[in-house]
Amino acid sequence: xxxxxxxxxxxxxxxxxxxxxxxxxxxxxxxxxxxxxxxxxxxxxxxxxxxxxxxxxxxxxxxxxxxxxxxxxxxxxxxxxxxxxxxxxxxxxxxxxxxxxxxxxxxxxxxxxxxxxxxxxxxxxxxxxxxxxxxxxxxxxxxxxxxxxxx
Amino acid sequence: xxxxxxxxxxxxxxxxxxxxxxxxxxxxxxxxxxxxxxxxxxxxxxxxxxxxxxxxxxxxxxxxxxxxxxxxxxxxxxxxxxxxxxxxxxxxxxxxxxxxxxxxxxxxxxxxxxxxxxxxxxxxxxxxxxxxxxxxxxxxxxxxxxxxxxx
Numbered sequence: 564x565x566x567x568x569x570x571x572x573x574x575x576x577x578x579x580x581x582x583x584x585x586x587x588x589x590x591x592x593x594x595x596x597x598x599x600x601x602x603x604x605x606x607x608x609x610x611x612x613x614x615x616x617x618x619x620x621x622x623x624x625x626x627x628x629x630x631x632x633x634x635x636x637x638x639x640x641x642x643x644x645x646x647x648x649x650x651x652x653x654x655x656x657x658x659x660x661x662x663x664x665x666x667x668x669x670x671x672x673x674x675x676x677x678x679x680x681x682x683x684x685x686x687x688x689x690x691x692x693x694x695x696x697x698x699x700x701x702x703x704x705x706x707x708x709x710x711x712x713x714x
Numbered sequence: 715x716x717x718x719x720x721x722x723x724x725x726x727x728x729x730x731x732x733x734x735x736x737x738x739x740x741x742x743x744x745x746x747x748x749x750x751x752x753x754x755x756x757x758x759x760x761x762x763x764x765x766x767x768x769x770x771x772x773x774x775x776x777x778x779x780x781x782x783x784x785x786x787x788x789x790x791x792x793x794x795x796x797x798x799x800x801x802x803x804x805x806x807x808x809x810x811x812x813x814x815x816x817x818x819x820x821x822x823x824x825x826x827x828x829x830x831x832x833x834x835x836x837x838x839x840x841x842x843x844x845x846x847x848x849x850x851x852x853x854x855x856x857x858x859x860x861x862x863x864x865x
Binding site for chain 1: 751766780789793795
């Protein structure tokens with residue numbers, strides 16, 4: 564188990580692109596959107612993963628991730644996924660000693676761009692890059708598991 | 715992915731015990747009871763597994779199973795499981811060329827005993843052992859994922 568401590572922000576310009584060190588194609592869906600135990604299937608380029616996450620406690624969350632065969636992940640995405648499949652590009656963006664992940668969604672919320680930074684403690688301080696806008700940490704509207712789900 | 719084709723029966727006497735070749739202690743719980751994508755965490759003696767199952771189609775069901783570290787499984791059972799944790803003894807019982815699994819539940823439905831046989835096709839014929847009673851294949855009351863869940 565790892566402990567995930569993350570803060571999430573909206574993105575206001577594309578300045579992350581010029582400093583990004585990589586860009587991955589991610590396709591993912593949810594076997595469970597239960598907030599107490601989210602279960603996600605993800606393709607990331609040519610790898611795939613099954614990930615279990617617990618409930619958010621503030622900005623902390625338990626996470627367990629397992630590599631699984633690509634064919635298994637594709638079958639689950641086709642056959643089992645509850646709700647929309649998410650398709651996004653993830654840019655890895657180093658900035659002032661931290662690594663940001665910037666997700667550009669093409670489905671279901673085409674045009675949405677969100678940035679996350681992983682912290683080592685809940686009160687860790689960090690510099691805000693110039694592409695960062697409003698903070699949306701803990702806002703369920705921006706949970707990947709809730710995107711495109713009918714309310 | 716494997717395809718699970720199983721028939722399930724109630725058990726009417728203990729004659730399975732004298733022909734059982736092994737008995738395992740199983741503790742399991744569910745991260746998702748969604749009938750379209752059940753996600754189960756199981757400890758089986760000193761091993762543990764994360765298992766995803768699709769919706770039943772008649773007596774067939776898709777299944778994907780991954781071995782996971784024991785500590786991960788224990789944490790998920792303690793922290794994430796939705797509803798009761800199931801505790802049972804599983805006897806492996808060969809009979810007339812087929813292998814039966816007989817589950818004696820100690821929690822949540824103490825005293826319930828159910829037997830399953832895995833088939834290679836939906837219309838495969840097989841001999842009925844003397845401990846077998848009423849067939850309950852497809853009856854949601856006997857889904858492990860539904861035991862002890864408030865209706």
